[in-house]
Amino acid sequence: MIRFVLNVLWAIFGSGIVLAIGYGIAALICFALIITIPFGVAALRLASYSLWPFGRTLVTKPGAGVASGVTNIVWVLVAGWWLALAHILAGVAQCVTIIGIPFGIANFKLVPAALWPLGQEVVPAP
Template identity: 65%
Template sequence: MLWLVRFLLNVLWFIFGSGFLMGLLYGFAALVCFALVVTIPFGIAAGRIALYSLAPFGRTVVDRPGAGVASGLGNVLWAVLFGWWIALHHIVIGIAQCVTVIGIPFGIANFKLVPVAFWPLGREIVDVP
């Protein structure tokens, strides 16, 4: 029964909660990062976030064990250049969605995207049991 609720929330999120638009934008960012060969790790992270932003209900972000110093340095670079304003976007949209009772689950989904948008390397998106 819980899978049905998650499925319905993901469908509503995709249509009304800006999941489609965020998935497209993160996907475009991933393609740009792949085109600039040096930024391929950021492209992989942006692709991971794109898939997560398409259907966030029933999934969560966990730290990947064994992520090294390079992912930490990449996260600092990401946070300074891109992460802070992407995370700010998710916070502002989440607050705006929480204004209505119907939008509260979508606002919470946006708040779930903040940590991975700010600090994406060395993280995994896993299904919630």
């Protein structure tokens, strides 16, 4: 029940909806450019994860190979570093208040996803 309440508060006050819309727009752009469709799929995964982060975690797919590693390097150079930086800055800003600490932690949890999204999947947390 606590995870549900935190997810609802995150979606409304913790920038979850804004992040999901941003990642969704990025996914649409990636789909329109055709060659960047794998990045679009990763952006949709990030949109889902950023909308509802509590109670879920990111794990490496067992079948992820060299291709996902190479495309992740391209992702980091093009978009990943500034997305991760934005999550870090938002997390620090949210951790300034006691009420914002869970939201700041959720932003810090999104940093690895923003940096290295390909070859990973979102699963329920244990």
